[in-house]
Amino acid sequence: METQTKASLTEQTRKGACLAFFSAYQDLDTARMIQLATSDATVYFMPMGEDGKGSLWEFGKAVWQLIMDSFPNVDNTVDSMKTEGDTIIAKVTIFGTQAQDFMGISNQGLSFNSDHVFVFRFNEADQITHLDINWDHASFGKQLGA
Amino acid sequence: MYYRKFSPSSHLAPYIECYYVWENKPTLAQPIRIESPPTGFVSMVFNYGDAYTVDNGRHEVLRVPPAFLTGQATQSYKLDISGRIGMIGIVFKPAGISTLFGLSMYEFADDRVNLEDVFGRPMTQLREQILEAAHTDQRVQLLEQFLNRQLLKKGDSFDRTDFIANLIVDRKGIININELTNDLYVCRRQFERQFLHKVGVSPKYYARIRRISYLCAQLARQRWKVADWHDLIYTCGYYDQSHFIREFTQFTGKRPTLYIKDNLELTNYLS
Numbered sequence: 188m189e190t191q192t193k194a195s196l197t198e199q200t201r202k203g204a205c206l207a208f209f210s211a212y213q214d215l216d217t218a219r220m221i222q223l224a225t226s227d228a229t230v231y232f233m234p235m236g237e238d239g240k241g242s243l244w245e246f247g248k249a250v251w252q253l254i255m256d257s258f259p260n261v262d263n264t265v266d267s268m269k270t271e272g273d274t275i276i277a278k279v280t281i282f283g284t285q286a287q288d289f290m291g292i293s294n295q296g297l298s299f300n301s302d303h304v305f306v307f308r309f310n311e312a313d314q315i316t317h318l319d320i321n322w323d324h325a326s327f328g329k330q331l332g333a
Numbered sequence: 334m335y336y337r338k339f340s341p342s343s344h345l346a347p348y349i350e351c352y353y354v355w356e357n358k359p360t361l362a363q364p365i366r367i368e369s370p371p372t373g374f375v376s377m378v379f380n381y382g383d384a385y386t387v388d389n390g391r392h393e394v395l396r397v398p399p400a401f402l403t404g405q406a407t408q409s410y411k412l413d414i415s416g417r418i419g420m421i422g423i424v425f426k427p428a429g430i431s432t433l434f435g436l437s438m439y440e441f442a443d444d445r446v447n448l449e450d451v452f453g454r455p456m457t458q459l460r461e462q463i464l465e466a467a468h469t470d471q472r473v474q475l476l477e478q479f480l481n482r483q484l485l486k487k488g489d490s491f492d493r494t495d496f497i498a499n500l501i502v503d504r505k506g507i508i509n510i511n512e513l514t515n516d517l518y519v520c521r522r523q524f525e526r527q528f529l530h531k532v533g534v535s536p537k538y539y540a541r542i543r544r545i546s547y548l549c550a551q552l553a554r555q556r557w558k559v560a561d562w563h564d565l566i567y568t569c570g571y572y573d574q575s576h577f578i579r580e581f582t583q584f585t586g587k588r589p590t591l592y593i594k595d596n597l598e599l600t601n602y603l604s
Contacts (some may be wrong), residue, residue, distance in 0.1 A: 199440050206439075206529075213522065264525050266538035267407050269443045271391060278407075278538070 198270045200313045205275050205305070208315075209263050215255045217248045224315035231317075234324035243318060253290075258283030258299075266302075277305040281322075285331055292333045299330040334418075339473050345480055347491050347499070348429030350374055352476055354469050356382070357418040364415035368592075370549040370585050371406040371542045373502065374424045375438065375533070377448060378403065379463045379472075382419030387412055390586075391443050400448040400460045402430070404441025405533035407542065409585045421463060421472050423480070427498040427539065431531035432490055433483050438533035493519060494527045497536065506543030507570035510536045544569055545584045557593045 204223050211219035221244050230247035232239035241247065254261055261283035268277045282300040285292070301322050308317040335356045341349035360383075379400045387395045389410035405427070431438050436451070448456040459479055466472045497517070501508055514521050528536045548569045552559065559565055562574075571577035581589050 199437075202440060262522075264535050264537070265439075265529055266535040267405075267442055267533070268439055269391060269407065280535075280537070 197313065198275075201270070201275050201307070201309050202268050204309075204313060204315065205268055205277050205307055206265065208307075209265050209277070209279060212251070212261075212263055215259075215261070217251050217255070220251060221248050224318070225310065228315050229317050231319045233319060233321040243315070247318070254283075257285060257287050257289035257294075259286050260284055273309055275307045275309070277307065279303045279305055289331075292328055292331050295332040297331050299327055301327045301330070337469075341480075342477060345477070345484065347495060348426055348433050348484075349480065350424040350426055350429075352421065352423055352473050354421050354472070355418055356420075360417045361415055364413060367412045367414065368409060369406075369412070370409050370545055373405075373427060373506075373539070373543040373546040375405055375427070375430050375441070376403050376422045376424045377401070377430075378420055378422040379460055380420045381464050383414075383416035385412060385414045387445060389443055389445075395445060397445050398447035398449075400456055401445045402441060402448055402451055404438060404444050404446070405539075405542070407443055407534060407538075407584070409587075421469075421476070423476055426495070427502060428495045428528075428531040432492070432495055433480070433487055435487070437530050439529050442533045493517065494524070494531045497524075498528070498532050498539070501536070501540050501543055505547040505569070506540040506545075508540055510540060541580060542584065544571075545580060548581075549585075552593065559593075 208220055208223050211217075211223075224243045226244055228243040230241060230243040230250075232250060261281065263282070264280045266278040266280060268275055270276075279302075280300060281303050282298065284298040285294050285296060288294050303320060303322045306319040306321075307315050310316050335354070335358070337354050339352040339354070340346075341351065377400070378397075380397065381399075384396055384399075387397055387410055389395065389406065390408050394413075425433075428438075430436060434452075448460070459475065462475050463472050466475060497513060500513075511521075514524055525535055528534075528539070532539055534542065548565070551565065551569070566574060566577045569577075571580065578588060581587075581592070585592050
């Protein structure tokens with residue numbers, strides 16, 4: 188019983204950390220986003236293949252900053268969150284309007300609305316140690332006129 | 334097999350959808366597996382029959398506690414039941430449990446949590462009273478009294494989130510959330526955060542769950558025989574057949590034809 192309660196508290200803390208991550212994303216605050224992860228945490232933007240892997244603090248921050256610069260009104264809605272082992276799987280809708288060229292997609296001032304899946308992995312201190320992010324990149328590019 | 338729903342008193346109706354009782358006599362000769370799509374409702378269940386297990390994707394074999402809270406389901410789940418069935422439950426309106434008990438419902442999505450872990454001793458006492466009750470009416474009365482006490486303690490805190498969540502239920506998920514938030518002059522971000530807290534998923538996602546839930550209820554009501562698929566698909570608010578199949582498969586894990594075949598066999602078996 189006690190173990191179950193403890194497990195439940197851990198889940199609450201981790202889901203809270205995920206919400207804090209997306210709240211910081213809404214506020215366009217990359218520093219707050221990465222502070223929820225360990226300094227050696229890794230990130231994998233899956234549709235980018237091998238080029239999408241790197242340090243969450245450096246590579247991740249750079250990608251999110253580029254997104255914020257290219258889509259200044261970028262925003263998100265957390266659709267659902269569930270726990271699987273030591274991961275939290277968050278289904279999130281990301282949306283925004285393009286204001287400058289982004290990763291080979293020239294700016295046509297179009298908007299996108301894209302379902303994303305974020306898989307957060309945590310350590311025992313409930314800090315993010317790894318993050319996988321997946322989305323339908325073909326649909327994303329199509330919406331932006333690529 | 335005995336399955337019956339009871340309506341709540343009118344002052345509890347904004348928070349409670351119904352109570353239900355499910356029993357069987359005689360006991361099942363062999364185990365059965367019952368599949369359910371996400372229903373859009375959360376519940377508190379008190380089991381006084383044999384223990385049973387749930388497969389909900391997250392847990393392949395989860396032995397459910399004797400009294401538990403179910404969070405918002407985002408995918409189909411299966412109940413593996415054998416022996417004696419005996420349970421009574423409170424089915425809450427989507428935001429009702431959070432409004433009455435102050436819980437953050439995103440913590441419970443796709444899960445079944447022991448009620449005693451969440452609420453402590455009062456739930457142990459309520460469960461004991463339910464076990465000792467002589468008949469169904471008495472059990473329903475115990476649940477009503479429990480909810481009345483909670484409503485008195487918490488006060489009437491029905492708010493805009495409750496209103497919108499109940500509206501999504503009434504309109505079977507066929508609703509434009511953006512237009513609704515504009516009409517009600519609510520800040521989108523604040524509204525979405527509040528909705529996630531009280532319902533467990535976002536408003537748009539909840540509307541999608543509600544549509545699938547309503548469609549599956551319609552299919553079951555027609556004994557899984559569909560005269561006009563196109564009519565059903567458009568009535569339930571889908572743009573076209575591929576939109577419907579995509580949504581159906583995402584929430585149930587099966588294509589509609591396979592889902593119907595499996596459930597038809599189950600219906601035949603039960604009848």
